[in-house]
Amino acid sequence: MTARTTARTGRGERARFVAAHTLPALVRGFVNARPGAARGHAGPGRPRWSAATLRALRERHGGAPVLVRGLGGTVLLILDPQDMRQFYAEPVGSLALPATGTDGCAHTGFRVERRAVDDSVLATGQSVHPSCGAFLSVLADEARRLTAGGSLEPARVRYVVARAARRIVLGDAAAEDVELGRRPGRSHDRAGARIAAYADLAEPHTLVGRARRHTDSLGRPDGLGPDQVGQVRQWLAAFDLVPGVLLRTLLLLGAHPAEQDAVAAEARAAGSARGAAPGALPRMRACVRESLRLYPTVPDLIRTTRAETEWRGVRHPAGTRVLLPVLFHQRDPDHVPAAHVFVPGRWASREADRDVRMAPFGHAGGRCPGEQLGLLVTAALCAEVLRGHRVRPVRPLLDPLGPLPAALDPQNIRLRLTRR
Numbered sequence: 001m002t003a004r005t006t007a008r009t010g011r012g013e014r015a016r017f018v019a020a021h022t023l024p025a026l027v028r029g030f031v032n033a034r035p036g037a038a039r040g041h042a043g044p045g046r047p048r049w050s051a052a053t054l055r056a057l058r059e060r061h062g063g064a065p066v067l068v069r070g071l072g073g074t075v076l077l078i079l080d081p082q083d084m085r086q087f088y089a090e091p092v093g094s095l096a097l098p099a100t101g102t103d104g105c106a107h108t109g110f111r112v113e114r115r116a117v118d119d120s121v122l123a124t125g126q127s128v129h130p131s132c133g134a135f136l137s138v139l140a141d142e143a144r145r146l147t148a149g150g151s152l153e154p155a156r157v158r159y160v161v162a163r164a165a166r167r168i169v170l171g172d173a174a175a176e177d178v179e180l181g182r183r184p185g186r187s188h189d190r191a192g193a194r195i196a197a198y199a200d201l202a203e204p205h206t207l208v209g210r211a212r213r214h215t216d217s218l219g220r221p222d223g224l225g226p227d228q229v230g231q232v233r234q235w236l237a238a239f240d241l242v243p244g245v246l247l248r249t250l251l252l253l254g255a256h257p258a259e260q261d262a263v264a265a266e267a268r269a270a271g272s273a274r275g276a277a278p279g280a281l282p283r284m285r286a287c288v289r290e291s292l293r294l295y296p297t298v299p300d301l302i303r304t305t306r307a308e309t310e311w312r313g314v315r316h317p318a319g320t321r322v323l324l325p326v327l328f329h330q331r332d333p334d335h336v337p338a339a340h341v342f343v344p345g346r347w348a349s350r351e352a353d354r355d356v357r358m359a360p361f362g363h364a365g366g367r368c369p370g371e372q373l374g375l376l377v378t379a380a381l382c383a384e385v386l387r388g389h390r391v392r393p394v395r396p397l398l399d400p401l402g403p404l405p406a407a408l409d410p411q412n413i414r415l416r417l418t419r420r
């Protein structure tokens with residue numbers, strides 16, 4: 001087949017794209033993730049998306065992938081669901097993920113080893129983690145601090161989630177050690193030494209305790225993998241996403257009182273003997289997923305090709321960076337019904353989880369191994385709040401009929417709690 005030429009953006013389009021899209025994506029750290037941060041876990045404070053620019057590009061180029069030149073280099077932009085399928089179908093070996101190591105090490109063997117430990121320890125794919133009982137006790141214990149003041153302040157939510165994360169990852173001995181989450185520097189190195197010390201004390205149900213029992217393909221125990229402290233840091237950093245997701249979910253439930261009552265009833269049933277498996281909370285998890293559809297914590301996925309690849313009949317050399325603007329697609333009214341409205345019921349079917357238009361945790365080989373654990377923790381904390389309290393938004397005030405705002409900075413969310 002003769003290779004065709006790919007659409008390239010013109011100068012005006014390029015300037016708009018750089019201003020509204022590429023720059024924020026690169027600044028967020030997709031290409032050079034900060035050491036210790038989980039790949040794709042870039043923290044709060046997202047810039048706004050340029051949905052109008054992307055839609056205009058898609059119309060102009062008939063939906064085909066477009067090469068755009070930004071400040072960080074050229075990327076091939078995926079604008080149509082047809083090409084999203086190919087993006088996810090390409091094996092991770094040929095469409096490489098950004099670096100995951102604290103040293104920026106991205107070589108395949110390293111990632112494969114680390115991923116095997118992730119999958120085993122985080123119980124990827126099991127909706128209820130094997131340590132669920134112990135984790136729910138930690139979360140119930142920590143959640144008492146959340147509801148103590150009659151309101152939900154972002155700083156308190158961050159503090160509570162970070163404490164819970166240290167107990168889940170490393171055990172109760174690490175609960176108070178706030179230095180563990182610090183950025184590189186002298187305290188970062190000291191914290192690394194203490195992570196190793198906590199690992200020796202970790203209870204068997206913790207992530208580190210489970211990692212110690214992980215076995216390699218030959219059945220040998222292989223502990224925490226090739227970069228033990230780095231991997232623990234990545235797990236701790238991944239929990240930094242939870243406060244923002246929790247605040248946005250509760251804000252959305254504050255604007256949808258009927259849904260809030262339904263998930264509160266589910267939370268109370270889960271606390272009694274009558275309930276389904278504790279921690280399953282399907283209705284609450286659907287609300288968390290829907291909040292992530294509207295406000296994904298990872299609004300772009302980026303890969304680099306390892307070999308020549310073909311997109312719609314056009315060949316691109318190895319080393320091409322391919323960008324999938326997840327937020328744009330999840331809120332694309334041309335392909336997603338009621339795109340700008342909170343509709344948790346859309347997650348009720350199993351197909352929704354495999355629908356490439358929705359990718360709050362990604363799909364296929366790069367999909368988040370901590371998805372079920374992240375959902376368990378976020379849903380359980382929301383349930384702890386709603387079991388005994390009604391949540392009312394103080395700010396911002398959302399119109400339940402939509403369209404919902406394009407971005408919601410969790411830092412600006414204030415919620416009042418009243419007893420049920």
Ligand code: HEM
Binds near residue numbers: 115242367378
């Ligand atoms: C609500 C919470 C979370 C969200 C929204 C989330 C989302 C994501 C996304 C979108 C990716 C990138 C997928 C891709 O590039 O295709 C990712 C990767 C990853 N996540 Fe999460 N995540 C969450 C919680 C967690 C937790 C709790 C952990 C571990 C304790 C975790 C561990 C990881 C790891 C290790 C990767 C890299 C996987 C790889 O390189 O194969 N995540 N996550």
